[in-house]
Each structure stands twice: as C-alpha cells, then as structure tokens.
Amino acid sequence: MTYKFRIGLRPAWLLGSDGEQGVSLQEVLALLAAIDATGHIAGACKACGLSYRHGWGVLRKFEESFGTALLITKRRQGTQLSPFAQRLLWANRRIEARLMPTLESMASELQEELERLLPQGEPHVRLHASHGFAVEALMHHMSGSGHAPGMELRYRTAIEALASLERHECDLAGFQVPLGEFEAPIMARYAQWLDVDNYRLIHLAVRNTGLFVEPGNPKNIRGITDLARPDVRFVNRQIGSSTRYLVSLLLERAGIPISAVQGYETNEFTHMAIAAHIASGMADTGVGVETAACRFGLAFIPLVRERYFFAVHQSSLAQPAMQELLRLMRSPEFVGYLRQLVGYDARHTGELQTFEQAFGRG
Structure with missing residues (x-):
C-alpha cells in the first residue's frame, strides 16, 4: 500500500x-x-x-x-x-547522526497512529531493530514501492527487539550475530528471548564491523590492544547494545580491563554517530560497520563479520503483508542496493532459515 x-x-x-x-x-x-x-x-x-x-x-x-x-x-x-564554521558544520553532522534514528522512529510511530484513524486502513508490518544501513534501505524501498506493505519501525537494541517479539509487540525483530568465536556468547545472550521451535529467521545481510580511525591513522591504531594505550580515546556504543557487548568480549579476549580504556563510558547510539564523533576529533577510535566509516571519510580496521537477521513467528509468514515484504527483500532492486553499500554482502538476502540451518543447532 x-x-x-x-x-x-x-x-x-x-x-x-x-x-x-x-x-x-x-x-x-x-x-x-x-x-x-x-x-x-x-x-x-x-x-x-x-x-x-x-x-x-x-x-x-x-x-x-x-x-x-x-x-x-x-x-x-x-x-x-x-575553523568556527567547520566546527559548526561538524556539530550539525554529529547531531544528525545521533538524533535522526530517534526522529525516524518517532515519525514512524506517529505515522502509524494517524494511519489507523483513516478509513480502510491496512495492517502494517511492525519492525523493531537497531539502526543500520540495511534496515534503513529496507524502509526506503518499502516507502517507494506502491505494492509493499506499510512498515511501522521502532529502533531498539537487539535484546529489546527480541523481547518485543516474544510479547507479540512486533512482527519482526532485528539482531546481529558475529561469525566465528563470538557467535556462541552472543547467541547465549539472546537465548531467553529466542523460541527456536516457533521462530524463523530472515537473512538480511552480512556486514563488516571494525575500528574507525582518523584518515591516515595518525595514532597508528592496529587493533583492540591499542585501546589500552593512554593516548588513545575511545567512543563506545550505548549500554545494552550488541556492539558494546562485542567490544567487551574483544577486550576480554585481549586481557584488557574496561578500566584501562579511556572513553569506554562515552556513548553514542548509532554507527554514524560513532563515525561523526571520531571525524569531529572528539575521539580517536570506536567500533562500527564499515559503511559509516566510509561515509565520514575514516579509515577502517576490520575485526569481525556479522550476520544480521530478522526473527519472525512462523505463523506470521503466511500473512500477505509478510509475503510481500519477502518479495521486496528478494527483489533485484533491493539486493542491488545492498550490494553497493561498502562492507555489506547481500548474497543470502531474503533467505528464510530455521535456527538449525543458520547455526547448525536447534
């Protein structure tokens, strides 16, 4: 619609x-x-x-x-x-990076409330997910399609989204899982909100996550161990986010206490806000997806690759709105757009999987 x-x-x-x-x-x-x-x-x-x-x-x-x-x-x-105008412009970019996801979520909520009051209103797909470029692209393609269902979006952390799905407060819950050694602890963190028998997974994309550093890497930052250096200022994601938890796992593996990281308690709410924070000179490094680093002209040091999924109740898949959403996600237009995002892999976008198929276990 x-x-x-x-x-x-x-x-x-x-x-x-x-x-x-x-x-x-x-x-x-x-x-x-x-x-x-x-x-x-x-x-x-x-x-x-x-x-x-x-x-x-x-x-x-x-x-x-x-x-x-x-x-x-x-x-x-x-x-x-x-210099004053440059700082003014950077401040505006930081504000937009920090506030736009919240404002987009509020606009979607208001849109939904007003649409419900219109005659012959049609049901919308309710998506709760953390802010990301693939999610943003999906919203854009849905709003531009005359056949796609309406979508009500709430930006939430992965755990908040999965908890909403369990309470039937949304139809889709977005969450990311790193490939490799950190998959198990991340999945254990999600476990109490995942009904592996009754949920199915829609694969959205694979994305590169790593450290952002200033162009030319003037601090010669090479990896997580550099976060313990006294001359390196770090900016973190907000409490409760999966990226913040991933950072804690990376530090634990490196044997670095949180107290040794200057700026660990400095928080931003999106990958773009992390990039803007660093690009404006307020920090030397932070963790996020490669696309954000590219858009702010930052250098990128890869750490992990993450799969991003939508969890959905199996019983919801037969609904016309959900079938139309899947059709759009598998369309050449949407897949082609994801492919041009720096650091994104769209080879399996729109695939429907069980937990066993995705993770090799039930």
Whole structure:
C-alpha cells in the first residue's frame, strides 16, 4: 500500500538570546555544507537554490550574530570555511547522526497512529531493530514501492527487539550475530528471548564491523590492544547494545580491563554517530560497520563479520503483508542496493532459515 501522506521529523538549530525567539540555522548550515563541497559561494548558492545576493546576505547575517567570520577567501584558491564554521558544520553532522534514528522512529510511530484513524486502513508490518544501513534501505524501498506493505519501525537494541517479539509487540525483530568465536556468547545472550521451535529467521545481510580511525591513522591504531594505550580515546556504543557487548568480549579476549580504556563510558547510539564523533576529533577510535566509516571519510580496521537477521513467528509468514515484504527483500532492486553499500554482502538476502540451518543447532 502507499501512504496518503508521509510524516518526517528533522533536528533544527535555533540561534537566539534571552527573551528573543530563536532564528533557524537551517539555511546557513545548508549553505556552509555546499560551500565545503563546491569550494566557492556561487556554486553553493546554485546548489541551495539561492541567489548570490541572498546567499551573501545569509552569511553576513550569521557572521554578525556569531561575532566571527564563517569564510576564508584566498586569491585564486577559492573559498574555505573558517575553523568556527567547520566546527559548526561538524556539530550539525554529529547531531544528525545521533538524533535522526530517534526522529525516524518517532515519525514512524506517529505515522502509524494517524494511519489507523483513516478509513480502510491496512495492517502494517511492525519492525523493531537497531539502526543500520540495511534496515534503513529496507524502509526506503518499502516507502517507494506502491505494492509493499506499510512498515511501522521502532529502533531498539537487539535484546529489546527480541523481547518485543516474544510479547507479540512486533512482527519482526532485528539482531546481529558475529561469525566465528563470538557467535556462541552472543547467541547465549539472546537465548531467553529466542523460541527456536516457533521462530524463523530472515537473512538480511552480512556486514563488516571494525575500528574507525582518523584518515591516515595518525595514532597508528592496529587493533583492540591499542585501546589500552593512554593516548588513545575511545567512543563506545550505548549500554545494552550488541556492539558494546562485542567490544567487551574483544577486550576480554585481549586481557584488557574496561578500566584501562579511556572513553569506554562515552556513548553514542548509532554507527554514524560513532563515525561523526571520531571525524569531529572528539575521539580517536570506536567500533562500527564499515559503511559509516566510509561515509565520514575514516579509515577502517576490520575485526569481525556479522550476520544480521530478522526473527519472525512462523505463523506470521503466511500473512500477505509478510509475503510481500519477502518479495521486496528478494527483489533485484533491493539486493542491488545492498550490494553497493561498502562492507555489506547481500548474497543470502531474503533467505528464510530455521535456527538449525543458520547455526547448525536447534
């Protein structure tokens, strides 16, 4: 089905002072990002759909408000962002990376609530999953398909998602499992929420997970043992996330106590937020999927490969909405999109498996 409308939420900056209504920074942030990309104001104004005169007016207005220059113009070298403008832009990227999954989840929830009030409403597939690029891609493809069912999305940790599935609060629960030596302890962590007899698994993708480091790796970070160095600042995922638990297993194998890792209690909620944190210079390394490192221009040190699954009640598979979802996941368009994500393997996307088939045990 297609929605009659689409709810969207976005973070917004407001600049003001006591007793004054804040002025939105959306226009100047977009302009600064375009200048950073094009290297000159004329091209940035064109990209933003602004006249040259209006663009200059926006820049001058906020230079006056901030009390500092936003641009540095050098003869025959184009236009560059000032250090202040660069930090402003990085702060905006960090905010978007941190807040967008939460806002997308809230928008989906609001969309579902309003859709239920419309006549002839159709049932939606309820997905609870941690934020990831394959999940994000699935939402995008479903919203763009006139035949796909609606999807209600909640971003949750793997354990929260599996607990929701057990309580019948969702139809699909997303969770990741590393290949190799850490598969068993991760699966043991999920075990109490997995009904291996009555659940089936839908394979979404395999992805590369590893350390993010600054371009050129100036700290010469090579692996997990470097997290114990006093000159290395680490940024972790939030408490309860599977990636955080994986980090604890990696540290345990290396014989490194958590107390030896500077920044272990510093938390971010998504792979993109981890990447933004490092790219902005607030940390030297963190763990996440390769796609996020690539999008922020960071170097990547592989640690493990992870399979990402959707768990589903076997009785739900015959429902038309679920069958349509499986059809879309197996479509050349969706599989082709996953294949172009850096660090993703889509060879088994959409395959339906039992636990025995996936893990060699019941």
